[in-house]
Amino acid sequence: xxxxxxxxxxxxxxxxxxxxxxxxxxxxxxxxxxxxxxxxxxxxxxxxxxxxxxxxxxxxxxxxxxxxxxxxxxxxxxxxxxxxxxxxxxxxxxxxxxxxxxxxxxxxxxxxxxxxxxxxxxxxxxxxxxxxxxxxxxxxxxxxxxxxxxxxxxxxxxxxxxxxxxxxxxxxxxxxxxxxxxxxxxxxxxxxxxxxxxxxxxxxxxxxxxxxxxxxxxxxxxxxxxxxxxxxxxxxxxxxxxxxxxxxxxxxxxxxxxxxxxxxxxxxxxxxxxxxxxxxxxxxxxxxxxxxxxxxxxxxxxxxxxxxxxxxxxxxxxxxxxxxxxxxxxxxxxxxxxxxxxxxxxxxxxxxxxxxxxxxxxxxxxxxxxxxxxxxxxxxxxxxxxxxxxxxxxxxxxxxx
Amino acid sequence: xxxxxxxxxxxxxxxxxxxxxxxxxxxxxxxxxxxxxxxxxxxxxxxxxxxxxxxxxxxxxxxxxxxxxxxxxxxxxxxxxxxxxxxxxxxxxxxxxxxxxxxxxxxxxxxxxxxxxxxxxxxxxxxxxxxxxxxxxxxxxxxxxxxxxxxxxxxxxxxxxxxxxxxxxxxxxxxxxxxxxxxxxxxxxxxxxxxxxxxxxxxxxxxxxxxxxxxxxxxxxxxxxxxxxxxxxxxxxxxxxxxxxxxxxxxxxxxxxxxxxxxxxxxxxxxxxxxxxxxxxxxxxxxxxxxxxxx
Numbered sequence: 001x002x003x004x005x006x007x008x009x010x011x012x013x014x015x016x017x018x019x020x021x022x023x024x025x026x027x028x029x030x031x032x033x034x035x036x037x038x039x040x041x042x043x044x045x046x047x048x049x050x051x052x053x054x055x056x057x058x059x060x061x062x063x064x065x066x067x068x069x070x071x072x073x074x075x076x077x078x079x080x081x082x083x084x085x086x087x088x089x090x091x092x093x094x095x096x097x098x099x100x101x102x103x104x105x106x107x108x109x110x111x112x113x114x115x116x117x118x119x120x121x122x123x124x125x126x127x128x129x130x131x132x133x134x135x136x137x138x139x140x141x142x143x144x145x146x147x148x149x150x151x152x153x154x155x156x157x158x159x160x161x162x163x164x165x166x167x168x169x170x171x172x173x174x175x176x177x178x179x180x181x182x183x184x185x186x187x188x189x190x191x192x193x194x195x196x197x198x199x200x201x202x203x204x205x206x207x208x209x210x211x212x213x214x215x216x217x218x219x220x221x222x223x224x225x226x227x228x229x230x231x232x233x234x235x236x237x238x239x240x241x242x243x244x245x246x247x248x249x250x251x252x253x254x255x256x257x258x259x260x261x262x263x264x265x266x267x268x269x270x271x272x273x274x275x276x277x278x279x280x281x282x283x284x285x286x287x288x289x290x291x292x293x294x295x296x297x298x299x300x301x302x303x304x305x306x307x308x309x310x311x312x313x314x315x316x317x318x319x320x321x322x323x324x325x326x327x328x329x330x331x332x333x334x335x336x337x338x339x340x341x342x343x344x345x346x347x348x349x350x351x352x353x354x355x356x357x358x359x360x361x362x363x364x365x366x367x368x369x370x371x372x373x374x375x376x377x378x379x380x381x382x383x384x385x386x387x388x389x390x391x392x393x394x395x396x397x398x399x400x401x
Numbered sequence: 402x403x404x405x406x407x408x409x410x411x412x413x414x415x416x417x418x419x420x421x422x423x424x425x426x427x428x429x430x431x432x433x434x435x436x437x438x439x440x441x442x443x444x445x446x447x448x449x450x451x452x453x454x455x456x457x458x459x460x461x462x463x464x465x466x467x468x469x470x471x472x473x474x475x476x477x478x479x480x481x482x483x484x485x486x487x488x489x490x491x492x493x494x495x496x497x498x499x500x501x502x503x504x505x506x507x508x509x510x511x512x513x514x515x516x517x518x519x520x521x522x523x524x525x526x527x528x529x530x531x532x533x534x535x536x537x538x539x540x541x542x543x544x545x546x547x548x549x550x551x552x553x554x555x556x557x558x559x560x561x562x563x564x565x566x567x568x569x570x571x572x573x574x575x576x577x578x579x580x581x582x583x584x585x586x587x588x589x590x591x592x593x594x595x596x597x598x599x600x601x602x603x604x605x606x607x608x609x610x611x612x613x614x615x616x617x618x619x620x621x622x623x624x625x626x627x628x629x630x631x632x633x634x635x636x637x638x639x640x641x642x643x644x645x646x647x648x649x650x651x652x653x654x655x656x657x658x659x660x661x662x663x664x665x666x667x668x669x670x671x672x673x674x675x676x677x678x679x680x681x682x683x684x685x686x687x688x689x690x691x692x693x694x695x696x
Binding site for chain 2: 103105109110112206207249250252256257268269270388391399400401
């Protein structure tokens with residue numbers, strides 16, 4: 001209930017907040033020029049008059065976006081994000097982009113105390129994986145979208161629009177679909193990997209890394225052990241996968257359990273075989289010469305989505321919605337997908353891709369085929385009790401308790 | 402007479418005023434301590450006895466003191482490892498820092514200041530960056546491992562990082578200046594005439610070192626070992642970056658319980674227990690070593 005009334009309130013305050021933030025931005029520039037307090041106060045009167053004229057032209061304002069690493073098209077030469085630059089030019093909104101997220105849990109734990117106190121967390125748009133997004137929704141950490149401000153919502157793949165945790169998608173929209181699978185360094189393992197048996201082969205001992213994302217690492221192992229993770233399973237079945245990980249750690253097979261930073265270890269050669277995310281590997285290949293391979297194991301891979309949400313503490317809701325809307329334009333989405341090579345959630349992007357990079361049109365990691373979809377499973381939604389229980393058991397296995 | 406009496410009055414009231422002055426001078430410190438030390442400790446102890454509430458990351462106070470016992474038994478391994486690694490790292494740091502400090506204090510001549518700056522210089526670079534640098538130095542494609550491979554002292558299947566020794570090396574390296582500076586402080590203060598006197602009394606160089614230099618430098622040794630051991634025992638960066646899942650220290654557990662499972666009571670009780678154990682160890686150590694001349 002509080003969530004509803006909050007979002008109503010913020011809806012009414014939108015225009016006010018926007019006015020306030022634009023005039024503040026303007027004022028600070030003026031104040032800087034004027035230098036003295038008295039002059040600044042005098043110019044404020046001016047600003048209010050000016051703003052009235054400006055409002056009609058551009059929304060202006062700013063938006064701050066926290067995302068995962070390697071998750072937006074990046075130009076190595078200019079060190080800028082081309083689609084984000086285009087968005088700023090088009091709308092006049094100043095966008096700050098930060099690769100602030102390495103792990104769902106740690107990011108949430110860092111910002112949740114401020115969210116509870118209703119203090120600005122420094123980001124307007126955050127990108128959380130589906131299961132964590134569900135927790136954000138349940139905790140009332142997000143604002144309800146004004147659907148009218150996101151007309152491009154109609155472009156989103158229907159299969160991704162209807163997810164149980166946010167039916168109708170009023171609080172979250174899919175940024176990309178992620179596949180967790182196995183990846184390897186081609187120089188060390190020229191034959192590549194097809195199954196988890198290949199991953200945990202004796203030759204890779206001490207140079208295997210797995211994800212700290214419990215649902216992906218344990219999910220892949222459970223699938224390999226013959227458990228369907230999208231349907232209810234027993235504690236024993238879960239524990240069997242945890243025990244496997246624990247044994248591989250104890251025997252020295254698994255070198256480290258990491259968030260996205262496993263990518264650095266693949267580059268340095270400290271790791272040669274990993275459980276990792278599809279798009280990361282493609283991007284590493286772009287930046288480091290085609291050195292790595294990726295496959296969905298024959299026993300199946302895990303699928304999930306990362307979701308854009310507006311933090312409940314965000315004072316820049318309108319700008320955030322403009323940003324979100326912009327990225328569901330098929331041509332923009334195709335540009336991003338061409339770079340990040342994760343599953344593109346936008347209808348029409350495949351057609352747009354033909355113009356951008358014809359080679360990617362039939363890439364199953366961006367536009368999965370039916371056969372690919374069949375081999376991907378979504379880890380079932382866990383209730384809060386199981387969430388805590390399984391998280392503890394996993395943390396214990398990886399040495400944290 | 403009256404004049405004298407008045408003068409006396411004035412001086413006693415001045416005395417009274419003076420006797421309050423120390424308290425006024427102490428006030429900022431006391432307020433600081435109660436705000437930023439006592440209050441957090443009370444919250445910490447309070448958080449530790451809470452149990453899970455309705456939402457994730459929400460807890461209610463139920464005074465469940467058994468949380469402390471669960472914390473000790475659940476993470477006994479990591480506690481033991483923390484103190485073992487910290488002890489070894491402290492001894493390594495002492496073995497490296499003593500000759501270094503001795504050299505700077507007695508043998509460096511005009512280079513003394515430059516050498517001291519060099520000891521402190523690593524602090525100009527971030528702690529985490531320095532640790533990541535070690536990961537690259539010792540890593541699979543790093544110079545050290547390459548050399549060992551060429552000398553046939555290692556095989557491609559072995560590795561230097563992701564091991565207990567890498568964590569200990571990291572700890573010893575990162576806290577080395579904390580050991581070196583106090584040692585230098587007490588060595589530098591030794592009067593050279595005392596060493597000469599020892600020689601006059603027919604002590605050879607080694608005996609002089611053992612019976613004169615070492616005892617006189619003890620305050621530095623005590624301070625240095627404390628300054629190294631305490632942060633090393635609570636450190637988690639080295640184990641996180643240079644270790645593997647089997648080398649996790651108590652700091653890593655606290656970090657994971659706080660950030661990953663969001664079990665604040667467990668994280669709080671672990672922190673409190675760590676603090677108590679360190680305080681007891683330090684107290685015993687100081688009792689044994691003496692603090693009279695502690696720098």
